[in-house]
Amino acid sequence: MPINRRLLLASRPEGIPGAQNFRADTVEARAPQAGEVMLETVYLSIDPAMRSWMREGTGYQQGIPLGAVMRGGGIARVLESRAEGFAAGDFVQARLGWQTHPTLAARYLQKLDLSLGTTEDWIGPLGLSAVTAYFGLRDIGGLRPADRVLVSAAAGGVGQIALQIARIEGCRVTGIAGGPAKCAFVANDLRAHAVIDHKAQADLSAAIGRACVEGIDLYFDNVGGATLDAALAHLRAGARVVLCGRISEAAAAEPYGVRNLGKLAAAHGRMQGFLVFNYHARYEEARIWLAARLRDGSLTQRLHILEDLKQAPIGLGMLFRGENTGKLVVRVADASV
């Protein structure tokens, strides 16, 4: 049996999570029973939602018990299958956990259709971050061509897809990112119409006003807090605000007080959160659309790849310090088909 290296939750995070919150162990991988599949983890996705999972029973899901394997989604290779429809060598997407060799029930696995894209595409622009951007913009945000769209954390995993979907659909898009490298990526690779480097702004609201001179029809918020507040000041009548993430608030001692909700009311606008899991039955719709845009070259995605499972906790810290450019993933094993 292969050895299953695991990372267990050792403590709940205060401020930015990192290596101090995890401990490693090794166990023997478990042979699959009927209906199960033994897997080799290939990629793990590092996502902002993970910090809320590390807490105790807050957020939209049960917290992870201390001592349990850290929760996380990714892509894996089937090593041994005792489930119909799965064979050794297949690739699947699943909530694998931070471990090299999970054995899972087949009902929790989705087999990858490698005609839509590579394994890198499936962790990237066909992955859950991209699907989140798709439904957030379209179903929650009611994206319309010619909308003036603002996307925060525009170089991040969800943001870069959201920005590009809006651009592809004919919107005028402004991205907010931190630092010259990310801003160059947003302008040149993602082809935003305008970019705001929030680290270079003393007054973010004024900078948004200069970049979005006609105001904002749709704000796709990955950040929360002061950035959300600044964006609210520039809403146009009938604007929509998609609450997708609040990464700015993870490390804050107390929640930020948003003062511009009156602007939302005055604009008779809508602000809405969502759970991508509620769109599960429609993931294929999103992936077919995204795969077509990958093929025609209008959609790109940059992965920020860390090597080896042991880097996952470090990646989590990088994510909350904004140190990644592109969607952050950990390569746990060789991904070649």
Next chain:
Amino acid sequence: MPINRRLLLASRPEGIPGAQNFRADTVEARAPQAGEVMLETVYLSIDPAMRSWMREGTGYQQGIPLGAVMRGGGIARVLESRAEGFAAGDFVQARLGWQTHPTLAARYLQKLDLSLGTTEDWIGPLGLSAVTAYFGLRDIGGLRPADRVLVSAAAGGVGQIALQIARIEGCRVTGIAGGPAKCAFVANDLRAHAVIDHKAQADLSAAIGRACVEGIDLYFDNVGGATLDAALAHLRAGARVVLCGRISEAAAAEPYGVRNLGKLAAAHGRMQGFLVFNYHARYEEARIWLAARLRDGSLTQRLHILEDLKQAPIGLGMLFRGENTGKLVVRVADASV
């Protein structure tokens, strides 16, 4: 010609508006030209939105110029008509302004259908506050039977109708009001399932938690600020927050910072403002529904009536100090048909 007594905007409000912001004058009423109607104002509605109109070019409408007649809606009797479809003795609803004898173009008037209700009903439960409650709850809030509904300013003009619509539709409704008299009205006349006296609570959020033990599916917010923040803490999954008014913020030196938007995101909820004027084509739908509920006795409304035009500025101050019980109106002339 009758004398037209008017109240003009003399200064923009700081804090709570009142008599100090207006000055009175008298002019001769203007004879109607072709397509116009000369009116005698009967009732004027005193509404929270008025304070935003008194400011300079903020809010959802142009501010009223200094020296102009104060803007305000109400009910009037036709004295003389040079417009088809209107005759002396008819009653109309219109944005009359704070004056006893406006002369207006017929296209700005809506003739009252007195088969639906009395003139008091038309300033009250068939009036614009009631129509606002109807569309706010149903179209913006997506009201569903069995929703757990919370209404703030539940004894006020919009709140009392919103609370009753929710109760009539089979929801479990909690009202928030200030002081024992209003709370008794909300419990006994409006028949709320639970009432919270916000003036008697050191911790409003805790009080909401006790009154709404299962949480909130729909919060109809007439207040904004700290009350909105407290309600957000108790949202159930998929909750809707209707931003209808922010009366708590009118007199505040600076906007309140709402800290619980994370709860909206975690509940994958929706928060939305609206303009009742956008529902203009459907006002009749609301009034037919409301009139039917008036006839069957399930809907009631208490008017708080001040006598004489000169009380209007005083009423505005009462409104923002929460001193009215029921929908606040000024009787400018005898209302009998």
